[in-house]
Amino acid sequence: MKRSVTPFVITAAVLAFFYLPIVVLVVNSFNASRFGGEWNGFTLQWYRKLLASPDIWHALGNTFTIAVLATVGSTVLGTTAAFALDRYRSRLQDAHYLLVYAPLVIPEILLGISLLLFFVALGVELSYVTIVLAHVTFCVSYVAMVVLGRLQDFDWSLVEAAQDLGASPWVAARDVVLPLLAPGIAAGALLAFTLSVDDFVITFFTAGPGTTTLPLRIYSMIKHGSPPLINALSTLLLALTTTTVWLSQRLLKEAR
Amino acid sequence: MSDFIQFENVSRQYGSVLAVNDVSLGIGKGEFFSLLGPSGCGKTTLLRMLAGFERPDSGRVLLDGVDITELPPERRKVNTIFQNYALFPHLSVRRNIAFGPTVAKRPRREVDEEVDKMLALIQMRDHADKRVDQISGGQKQRVAIARALINKPAVLLLDEPLAALDLKLRQRMLIELDMVHDQVGITFVFVTHDQGEAMSLADRVAVMNHGRIEQLGRPVEIYEAPQTSFVAAFIGDSNFFEGVVAEVTDVEHVLLRIDGFDDLRAFNDKGLHEGDRVFLSVRPEKIRISREQPLGGPDHNTTRAVVDDVIYLGTHTRFWLRAGEYRIAVEQQHNRFVLDEQPIRWKDEVWLQWHVDDGFMLERYAESDEALMAIPPQRVGESNAGLEDGGRG
Amino acid sequence: MAETRGLLERRHEPWITLPSFLWLVVLFTIPAAIVFAIAFKPSDPFGGIGAGWTLHTLASLGDPNYPAILWRTVWLSVVTTVACLVLATPTAYYMARVAQRWRPLLVLAIIVPFWTSFLVRIFAWKVVLHPEGPLKHALAALHLVPADGSLLYHSGAVLLVLVYTELPFAILPLYAAAEKFDFRLLEAARDLGAGPFRAFWIVFLPGIRRGLLTATLVTLIPALGSYVVPDLVGGPTSEMLGNKIAQRTFSDRNLPHASALSALLALAVLVPSVLAITLSRRGDRSAQVKP
Ligand SMILES: Nc1ncnc2c1ncn2[C@@H]1O[C@H](COP(=O)(O)OP(=O)(O)O)[C@@H](O)[C@H]1O
Ligand SMILES: [Mg+2]
Numbered sequence: 022m023k024r025s026v027t028p029f030v031i032t033a034a035v036l037a038f039f040y041l042p043i044v045v046l047v048v049n050s051f052n053a054s055r056f057g058g059e060w061n062g063f064t065l066q067w068y069r070k071l072l073a074s075p076d077i078w079h080a081l082g083n084t085f086t087i088a089v090l091a092t093v094g095s096t097v098l099g100t101t102a103a104f105a106l107d108r109y110r111s112r113l114q115d116a117h118y119l120l121v122y123a124p125l126v127i128p129e130i131l132l133g134i135s136l137l138l139f140f141v142a143l144g145v146e147l148s149y150v151t152i153v154l155a156h157v158t159f160c161v162s163y164v165a166m167v168v169l170g171r172l173q174d175f176d177w178s179l180v181e182a183a184q185d186l187g188a189s190p191w192v193a194a195r196d197v198v199l200p201l202l203a204p205g206i207a208a209g210a211l212l213a214f215t216l217s218v219d220d221f222v223i224t225f226f227t228a229g230p231g232t233t234t235l236p237l238r239i240y241s242m243i244k245h246g247s248p249p250l251i252n253a254l255s256t257l258l259l260a261l262t263t264t265t266v267w268l269s270q271r272l273l274k275e276a277r
Numbered sequence: 278m279s280d281f282i283q284f285e286n287v288s289r290q291y292g293s294v295l296a297v298n299d300v301s302l303g304i305g306k307g308e309f310f311s312l313l314g315p316s317g318c319g320k321t322t323l324l325r326m327l328a329g330f331e332r333p334d335s336g337r338v339l340l341d342g343v344d345i346t347e348l349p350p351e352r353r354k355v356n357t358i359f360q361n362y363a364l365f366p367h368l369s370v371r372r373n374i375a376f377g378p379t380v381a382k383r384p385r386r387e388v389d390e391e392v393d394k395m396l397a398l399i400q401m402r403d404h405a406d407k408r409v410d411q412i413s414g415g416q417k418q419r420v421a422i423a424r425a426l427i428n429k430p431a432v433l434l435l436d437e438p439l440a441a442l443d444l445k446l447r448q449r450m451l452i453e454l455d456m457v458h459d460q461v462g463i464t465f466v467f468v469t470h471d472q473g474e475a476m477s478l479a480d481r482v483a484v485m486n487h488g489r490i491e492q493l494g495r496p497v498e499i500y501e502a503p504q505t506s507f508v509a510a511f512i513g514d515s516n517f518f519e520g521v522v523a524e525v526t527d528v529e530h531v532l533l534r535i536d537g538f539d540d541l542r543a544f545n546d547k548g549l550h551e552g553d554r555v556f557l558s559v560r561p562e563k564i565r566i567s568r569e570q571p572l573g574g575p576d577h578n579t580t581r582a583v584v585d586d587v588i589y590l591g592t593h594t595r596f597w598l599r600a601g602e603y604r605i606a607v608e609q610q611h612n613r614f615v616l617d618e619q620p621i622r623w624k625d626e627v628w629l630q631w632h633v634d635d636g637f638m639l640e641r642y643a644e645s646d647e648a649l650m651a652i653p654p655q656r657v658g659e660s661n662a663g664l665e666d667g668g669r670g
Numbered sequence: 671m672a673e674t675r676g677l678l679e680r681r682h683e684p685w686i687t688l689p690s691f692l693w694l695v696v697l698f699t700i701p702a703a704i705v706f707a708i709a710f711k712p713s714d715p716f717g718g719i720g721a722g723w724t725l726h727t728l729a730s731l732g733d734p735n736y737p738a739i740l741w742r743t744v745w746l747s748v749v750t751t752v753a754c755l756v757l758a759t760p761t762a763y764y765m766a767r768v769a770q771r772w773r774p775l776l777v778l779a780i781i782v783p784f785w786t787s788f789l790v791r792i793f794a795w796k797v798v799l800h801p802e803g804p805l806k807h808a809l810a811a812l813h814l815v816p817a818d819g820s821l822l823y824h825s826g827a828v829l830l831v832l833v834y835t836e837l838p839f840a841i842l843p844l845y846a847a848a849e850k851f852d853f854r855l856l857e858a859a860r861d862l863g864a865g866p867f868r869a870f871w872i873v874f875l876p877g878i879r880r881g882l883l884t885a886t887l888v889t890l891i892p893a894l895g896s897y898v899v900p901d902l903v904g905g906p907t908s909e910m911l912g913n914k915i916a917q918r919t920f921s922d923r924n925l926p927h928a929s930a931l932s933a934l935l936a937l938a939v940l941v942p943s944v945l946a947i948t949l950s951r952r953g954d955r956s957a958q959v960k961p
Binding site for chain 3: 025040043045097111114126135136138248262263
């Protein structure tokens with residue numbers, strides 16, 4: 022049967038659409054022209070300027086601190102949540118599932134404003150802490166879903182086998198459950214980390230006046246700053262995430 | 278045999294399902310014991326209570342005279358071969374086998390030595406460092422056995438260990454299991470839904486149904502003298518007849534009145550009296566079919582029937598016949614003698630005969646049990662000419 | 671009742687459930703309730719929340735400004751969703767039919783652009799659509815746009831960038847559904863006389879309806895709540911509800927007003943979600959009807 026070429030053409034167009042702005046951005050980060058309308062020659066000056074800017078380094082530091090704390094918190098909470106959801110069937114778990122699922126389908130801006138109002142109503146001053154609390158809250162659901170997905174393939178008879186062979190529940194958890202679920206938990210943690218690093222909307226609503234994260238910094242650069250610097254920054258970020266993901270994929274493959 | 282393992286009035290309920298219903302059972306030391314029954318009858322639950330994964334709602338479990346009901350699984354001298362083997366996928370074959378001794382904190386050197394011995398025993402020395410997903414199904418089972426036996430358990434539990442294997446391998450592993458049992462001499466409790474496995478391996482079999490033990494005995498007893506319609510239909514096939522005792526003829530035999538038959542006699546091991554309602558079970562292969570009227574006699578029941586269906590099954594032929602309201606299954610081997618005769622065909626009128634002692638009176642009968650048979654009877658009226666109606670020529 | 675022994679027994683349930691449960695109750699459910707509560711509060715002149723209760727804030731949503739913004743939010747989101755489905759369905763179809771070994775590569779190709787920061791992706795379009803940018807030059811040279819016209823700061827730009835940011839989220843669930851689809855059904859339909867387009871329409875689309883439903887929800891809901899995209903590439907004539915919420919929060923510091931708008935947005939999100947859930951339930955039931 023002859024197949025239509027329309028799907029292929031649309032797929033190709035979609036991919037071109039996806040990559041067009043990124044290519045333009047990367048190319049322009051090496052473009053001496055300030056507005057990128059034409060090619061004024063190759064330059065690294067934007068990168069030099071960017072790396073010389075203390076603001077960026079400061080924001081980067083904040084972002085990573087927040088992301089690490091949010092990752093640790095949400096990984097612990099998300100993993101326990103996933104275990105509970107996988108292991109038990111009860112009214113409590115029905116409500117629990119709803120609670121875990123809802124943040125995934127609610128627009129970020131609603132999460133942001135509701136947390137802002139919550140902190141204002143409690144009289145809590147916005148700061149690092151409020152950002153971390155907010156990030157843990159929305160990351161928990163993602164971690165829980167990733168770990169839950171892995172748990173569904175987990176064979177609980179392995180735990181029984183371990184106990185059958187003399188392992189106490191604690192030893193079974195340490196020697197069997199943990200090593201087998203580590204990749205799933207790590208994947209959840211990695212997701213939480215990237216979500217936290219990249220989050221703008223919720224951070225925007227819950228950040229105190231003095232706290233700047235990288236997305237907040239980028240936002241104000243887009244609003245008021247110099248486009249070529251953002252080009253350079255974006256290219257660096259793209260390179261960084263690509264290598265990170267590539268590396269983690271390689272590590273996963275080797276582990277297997 | 279002294280009872281090494283004892284279940285005392287053990288029950289276990291899940292929601293509204295009574296998975297194990299007041300089971301009392303003794304298993305002797307060194308015995309190869311089998312729990313046999315259809316899926317969902319409670320075999321695994323009973324086994325898991327012995328392993329320690331489930332607590333009974335009521336009743337006690339004893340091992341070597343000691344109440345172990347409350348003992349957690351890691352403290353029982355019992356090891357399990359799981360249905361899917363439950364080998365640890367993140368450990369090598371060697372480290373799977375070493376799991377028990379390692380957890381028990383035995384010295385490293387000692388553990389290594391014993392693992393080597395086990396590897397030699399299961400002939401897996403060359404595969405010791407492979408991951409468990411790199412070995413075959415049969416090898417997995419051997420690793421599972423080694424992993425259990427290295428702990429020198431008092432009892433080895435096996436939950437359908439052959440179910441995951443294909444037919445040929447299953448037959449080979451069946452023999453291996455038997456050899457292992459002979460070598461180590463410990464008690465085996467073997468769960469299966471496959472009557473062939475239970476019959477060929479076990480010293481004794483407990484047939485389970487709906488959480489209860491229907492019948493307990495040696496394989497021969499179970500097959501030759503089923504006590505309930507469930508056992509008769511689940512293990513092999515059977516014909517069932519319903520009637521009343523017309524007369525107690527002697528200490529051992531009774532005369533039955535069954536609609537559509539002349540006098541039928543049967544072995545009276547239940548001590549029945551005149552007027553008692555009975556269900557009679559006769560296995561298809563115990564009935565002889567012939568064109569000519571066979572010689573009768575007090576030891577034989579003889580009756581006429583019409584052939585409804587003839588099904589050629591390679592090793593034997595199954596006939597469905599009609600006699601009165603009953604459809605009767607009869608099986609006949611193909612030996613020279615039978616092949617030489619003029620073949621019996623659809624609609625032929627023939628004679629059926631069986632020995633009086635081959636008919637068994639049942640303690641319990643349920644019509645639904647007939648659906649368990651390998652080739653369940655069709656209801657009268659649904660019949661057709663059959664696959665091989667014998668009327669070709 | 672007795673129980674299964676081992677790791678995570680029945681009695682451990684509260685201990686393993688409560689950490690995440692309490693966290694989400696305190697930092698998700700209670701804040702959500704507060705949003706609705708504060709919508710009934712007056713504002714105070716210092717940017718805080720006034721005392722007492724009032725319907726005044728909600729009543730002010732009747733201001734002719736808001737229905738227009740609500741309407742724009744809805745149509746921009748619906749058009750974004752439709753555009754995403756129209757592009758994503760053939761793409762998913764292609765990905766599911768291409769040889770097995772190309773599929774992970776295609777999935778990767780779809781995901782990689784989204785490893786960049788969300789803001790950066792939007793910014794990239796600002797560069798592309800910039801009045802001095804390459805696209806504008808090209809289009810002006812072809813006389814497709816007037817030389818002094820702008821590609822930015824109107825609803826068209828918002829729509830384009832919304833489609834750009836949401837499209838992968840439409841493709842992935844559709845691809846997951848299409849990969850499970852039995853393509854022999856299409857051949858059977860052709861065999862029975864349906865044209866290729868008709869077969870696609872009456873066999874393939876119903877076959878991936880769960881994927882279509884998921885794709886619709888995961889594009890529609892974020893689009894309804896979008897704030898950054900209209901903020902960065904839109905203009906005053908393309909503001910959406912999200913912009914108004916942020917504006918009331920940060921510029922006007924009128925939190926009760928922001929709450930009322932958020933409650934409105936929550937309702938706007940709830941309607942399609944509930945609709946989708948009932949739709950999928952009904953779909954399941956009708957699928958069970960015997961022929
Ligand atoms: N953990 C459980 N929760 C609920 N019902 C169960 C559970 N385990 C077993 N059952 C039920 O108990 C009955 C017996 O199960 P099982 O012992 O596994 O049977 P078998 O091993 O003979 O197939 C079945 O009806 C099964 O559905
Ligand atoms: Mg079982």
